[in-house]
Amino acid sequence: MNFYLAAVMLGLGFIALGFGIFISMRIFNIPDITTDGSYTLGGVVTAVILIKFHSVPMAMAASVLAGIVAGSLTGFIHTKLRVNALLAGILVMTALYSVNLSLMGRSNIPLINVPVIYDWFAFITDAVMRQLTILILITLTLLLLLSWILKTDFGIAIRATGNSETMVRAMGVDTSKMKIIGLGISNGLVAMSGSLISQYQGFADINMGIGIIILGLGSVMIGETVTTVLKVESIFGRLVGVIVGTIIFRLILAFVLSLGIDPNYLKLITAAIVLTVVCIPTLRKARN
Amino acid sequence: MIELNTISKTFNAGTPQQVRALRDINLTIADQEFVIVVGANGSGKSTLLNVIAGVAMPSSGTILLDGMDVTHWEDYRKSRWIARIFQDPFMGTASELSILDNFRLAAIRTHKKGLSIGIDSKFKTKVQERIAMLGLGLEDKLEQRMGTLSGGQRQALTLIMAVMDDAKIILLDEPSAALDPRTAALIMAKANEIIREFGLTGILITHHLKDAALYGNRILLMREGSVVHDIKADEKRKMTVGDLQNWFV
Structure with a gap:
């Protein structure tokens, strides 16, 4: 398979992750580290259920649900027990490591001879086309669903919560509840990404989530750079930006790897790219 | 109707930094009354407003809105009755x-x-x-x-x-303090108009004695967590800026 096409496919698998980070980081302004654990959780739950029950819908639903529970727990610890958001996320992420390990019973589960979501649409005979179609369909569904939710009255309340807490409480919104629900949705999406990627790679691994938050953040920020340049402000446009950002990020990583750089440096390169993107606004200001 | 019965609020209770911000406040505000609250910094004006809004919880006493006990209701629940205007113009809206x-x-x-x-x-x-x-x-x-x-x-x-x-009640905490004089006057006039037109019960904190004399049909002076003057309707109408200034000397 074409090297860059593979990168795009992997990128499509990571779009749910990008959306999840967009919600926690951009809408709620909470750097939610739970992500690293809930992404793995999604992969792990998927693998365990696929091995045991051979049911893709069940595996995917359970993964998303598990992610929602993990995210809500972080939200609960943050809002009700009044623990710093960053620390609340780290606590849940750390606890999830043990949960994931005990669910799997070992550190890695290969997905061989089990059905995966990419077996659907069997009428498309070309495997790559089939995977691509399925991933694009999932991406479009998520895009439409999220942009609709964020435009509803509930969505406006969610967006205002991360922006002006005093105002939104004066408007009758229970901000704690909003944060718990919001982090739940965010981590549900992240877990979905973990599920999609583990099925794509053909295994779930206890370490698959390490540094994943940076990957998501990088996607969101590259997308924002694009939307800022194009002066896009609508919610739909910003979500499309996340999709574009995720794909661009994957292509950059693929390009870097194609230069023959040792894959062991992948995380280092990822961090460097994200740092660069994060610094773009500062550098721009300094130049003006 | 807003009823405060022996409301007290003590910050940092039991520590050397203890502050008694409100001391046994008894206050009944009738529907469509427009109450102006004046007082020096630290006299408890903002705490009074925060306790009514549900941003701060009273240490003791009860709060009734239209006869319903809402003493420990948080701000987002009290928003059923209460709309709020903040001193910082950026706090009341989501930018x-x-x-x-x-x-x-x-x-x-x-x-x-x-x-x-x-x-x-x-x-x-x-x-x-x-x-x-x-x-x-x-x-x-x-x-x-x-x-x-x-x-x-x-x-x-x-x-x-x-x-x-x-909305039945509108709480205004120095709504024009951060604005230039012309805009401030405009905002105060508009606030007054809205309170009249929609028949709201209003509580306004202000340091502008001119506004305090011009608007409202009741005025409270707070000092060290207590209400020390409470002037209503006709008497309030007769009060001048000079009378109010005398409260502060």
């Missing part, structure tokens, strides 16, 4: 959201924020009409981000937002 989104939230302040899209052409027209009443030329900028507006513009919009949904 990253469009003007329209801000107004949508205000329009459903007392309602559930459900999974349906409430912004349609009918709603837009309604918001446009309301904003046009301000005469600031903002009615054609509904899609613009709130953050692109000035403090005065945002404070003016906050006033209109307060009456987008049913």
